[in-house]
Structures are given as C-alpha cells and as structure tokens.
Amino acid sequence: MSDHVLALKGVNAWYGHAQALFGLDLTLDAGETVALMGRNGAGKTTCLRSVMGIEARRSGRIELAGQSIEGLGIEAIARRGVGWVPDDRRIFPTLTVRENLQLVRGIAKRHGRQPMSVDELVEVLPIMERLIDRKGHALSGGEQQAVTIARALVGRPQVLLLDEPTEGLAPVIVQGMAQSIAALPQRYGVSILLAEQNLGFVREVAQRVYVLDIGRLVFQGATAEFMESPELQERYLSVARPTGTDHA
Ligand SMILES: Nc1ncnc2c1ncn2[C@@H]1O[C@H](COP(=O)(O)OP(=O)(O)OP(=O)(O)O)[C@@H](O)[C@H]1O
Ligand SMILES: [Mg+2]
Structure with a gap:
C-alpha cells in the first residue's frame, strides 16, 4: 500500500477552551492539489497550522509519507519537505525580492537541501x-503573494500548504496565479x-475538495462534484457564484 504524502487522522485543535477542529480526516496524494474550503472561521488556517506543528493544543495523528510528525516543531517539519505560505504575505520590506529569496536559499543550503535558483523561481512564477530587484515594500498584494509562494518553493518541498493565496487580489492576477499553481505538481x-x-481558482487548480463548517468536515469529493452543487456552495461558502477567474 502506498502512503499518502500527507494524512490527517481524527485531528482536533483548540484555542483555549474553544475547539476549532473536530476529528478531521484528510489525505493528500503525490501530485495532487486538494482544496480546503469553508467560510471565514471554518478552520482552514487552523488545519494548515496544525500540519506545521504550531497549534497550541491538538490531538489526533498527522503523517508525512506515513510517518507521524507528533512532537516536531515548525523547523523540523519544514525540513521534512513541507513548504508553508501563511496568509500574511510577510516579506522583508527593506530587502529586494532577490535578497528575500537568497536569504531562504541560504537556510535551505544549511539544511542540506539543494535550493532552487532565483532563475528557476522566476520560471515558476513569471x-x-x-x-x-524591487524592494519588498514596493510590491502590490499580488506581487507579495508571488514572492511568498516562491520563497516556500526554494527548498523544493514535497508538500506545499497555501493559505488563501488569492484573497484580495484582482481577477487578472488570480488568473495568472492559477496557471502558475496548476503547473507546479507536474x-x-x-x-x-x-x-x-x-x-x-479552486476549479482551475484542485482535483478534490474538502469543505469545513465550524471545524467539521461537511463535504469531500471531486472538484467537479462540488462545482455542480450550488446548494452545497450556498450552504457552506460565503460566495456561491464563482468569481475571480471569470473571463466575462
Ligand atoms: N489565535 C487564535 N485564538 C483564538 N481563536 C482562534 C485563533 N485563531 C483562530 N481562532 C478561531 O478558530 C476558528 C477557526 O479559525 P481559522 O482561522 O482556522 O479559520 P479560517 O477558515 O482560516 O478562516 P478565514 O477564512 O477567516 O481565514 C475560528 O472560530 C477562529 O475564531
Ligand atoms: Mg484562514
């Protein structure tokens, strides 16, 4: 039996006394793009942060290639091949994009990984x-997002966690990003x-969809199946109508 590249088994997470994830089961296979959907506060970020080992309290099991990551911290998990793009788009404002990427290349090298070159990264995200050669503070939201994604790719991760990369971006930028992201697995x-x-965006890049509602899994299936169900979308998402990558 082949192992999933990532598997969550009965994962619960809490902030203080408030439970944010309830028994989440989720798998990600090699070469797959899987979308985790749900309204604001549904638990999407908590799920990604749980994989990175940075939630204060959680239970259940999380495996990378069949190995439990119990007790590992964020650095050890990154070293095992997980790239994380948090939702804050934070880059060093006074450094150029090249310098921002070089910094992470240095870290990857010290961890014994052969980092992607700046040219390769530009090829991924044109x-x-x-x-x-622009400074971080001179970038638009979409440009910062591209840099944070490139930065997460520097160490050639096996698993990439992307937290709402399209949030607040213009449709034309989202469209370009969809093309870049869709090409990554291959x-x-x-x-x-x-x-x-x-x-x-999900329709263009993901093969499968998981939907969370107040920390509970309420749907999982093929992307096409979710796209064909306006009822599901209306019930569990804030926006029922596809937006962002429309050409109209
Ligand atoms: N640092 C925190 N302290 C306390 N509660 C938190 C914290 N972060 C998130 N929560 C709560 O946990 C629940 C899940 O939040 P989470 O950020 O995972 O949702 P999300 O699906 O990523 O939402 P969004 O789409 O707004 O990013 C929410 O009820 C939220 O209020
Ligand atoms: Mg979030």
Missing part, C-alpha cells in the same frame, strides 16, 4: 521577473493543500 512533483474560498 510575474516575478520584473520584480526581482513540473516539481509537489503536492498542494490549498485553503481557499475562491471557487473559480
């Missing part, structure tokens, strides 16, 4: 070509777990 063998609320 939007960066004209940004490369080109770099990375599997992607994507927290996202943008249906149009």
